[in-house]
Amino acid sequence: MVCTTLDITNDLNNYSKSYIDIGGWDYFIIQIIGSSGSYYTYSSNDGGGITGVREGGLSPKYYATLTNGSDTVTVNSTSILVAGDIVFGAGLVSGNDLIATIIDDTSFQIGSPATSSSTYFQTAVFIKNQIPIQTENLENGVFDTVIASDGNYRCANPANKYLIIEADSGAISDKILLFLSKII
Amino acid sequence: MAYSTLLDLTSQYNTDGYVVIDVGGFLSGVVYIYNGSKASVFSSSNDGGEELGTIMGSALTAENFYSTRLTNLATGLPSYTAVAGNSNYKFEKIGKYLKVEASGILVDKLIIQLFKIN
Numbered sequence: 001m002v003c004t005t006l007d008i009t010n011d012l013n014n015y016s017k018s019y020i021d022i023g024g025w026d027y028f029i030i031q032i033i034g035s036s037g038s039y040y041t042y043s044s045n046d047g048g049g050i051t052g053v054r055e056g057g058l059s060p061k062y063y064a065t066l067t068n069g070s071d072t073v074t075v076n077s078t079s080i081l082v083a084g085d086i087v088f089g090a091g092l093v094s095g096n097d098l099i100a101t102i103i104d105d106t107s108f109q110i111g112s113p114a115t116s117s118s119t120y121f122q123t124a125v126f127i128k129n130q131i132p133i134q135t136e137n138l139e140n141g142v143f144d145t146v147i148a149s150d151g152n153y154r155c156a157n158p159a160n161k162y163l164i165i166e167a168d169s170g171a172i173s174d175k176i177l178l179f180l181s182k183i184i
Numbered sequence: 185m186a187y188s189t190l191l192d193l194t195s196q197y198n199t200d201g202y203v204v205i206d207v208g209g210f211l212s213g214v215v216y217i218y219n220g221s222k223a224s225v226f227s228s229s230n231d232g233g234e235e236l237g238t239i240m241g242s243a244l245t246a247e248n249f250y251s252t253r254l255t256n257l258a259t260g261l262p263s264y265t266a267v268a269g270n271s272n273y274k275f276e277k278i279g280k281y282l283k284v285e286a287s288g289i290l291v292d293k294l295i296i297q298l299f300k301i302n
Binding site: 001002003005007027029031033063138139140141150151152154156175178179182183184 | 262264277300
């Protein structure tokens with residue numbers, strides 16, 4: 001057996017969404033601690049890969065610094081992003097000063113630090129076509145696609161490669177820990 | 185190949201009224217309680233109490249436990265409370281840390297078997 005624990009608190013508290021590649025794991029346990037809202041579980045096998053263009057799923061994390069909060073970035077694309085679709089403000093240098101999060105094929109999220117020289121990072125996500133999946137409350141054995149209270153929630157033998165957890169807008173938790181385990 | 189180990193936690197349970205063990209990496213296990221003076225309660229957590237740069241998470245620092253149902257091997261029924269007296273409760277696919285507790289309890293034996301496939 002091999003196991004690991006992922007702390008996804010920051011993702012859900014700040015972005016209300018977390019994507020995890022659970023391919024190869026036999027089961028997972030989500031633990032919600034000190035929550036102020038509900039969470040919703042989904043899965044997908046569609047990593048959003050495009051033959052000859054890109055691999056799907058989750059990319060490596062991008063690290064960058066936005067040196068001036070007033071600098072701007074313009075995204076002109078309404079389809080799959082290609083070179084030239086992103087225009088940088090005068091104070092920004094591509095690959096050095098910019099942090100941008102790819103939400104899907106057509107949308108970008110630009111970091112906007114409250115102070116200068118703040119460092120931001122995010123993971124590019126291409127996963128799409130998610131479908132709700134149920135988890136089992138370990139306290140009472142109830143299955144649901146919604147997690148509405150603190151506790152431990154299990155999903156055994158997850159059917160899909162990617163797990164997506166969404167939170168109510170503005171929901172904040174003290175901790176959200178994902179335990180993954182598999183037989184080797 | 186299958187592997188199992190036995191943890192005799194009797195002394196610790198009688199002294200402290202609780203035990204916490206790391207079951208991460210194990211497929212399943214059985215909590216064996218013999219002649220317990222009162223009911224025990226099961227809970228689990230993924231939170232090892234880690235603090236960046238200060239504490240590495242472990243069973244000693246684990247916190248934020250939530251009730252977790254185990255299966256009574258005598259009845260087949262799930263429950264997060266073990267009856268007083270003699271009982272066997274099986275668990276599988278729970279959180280990383282398992283806690284068994286009952287303030288002031290005295291048991292003749294608390295032995296937990298952990299099982300995994302390598």
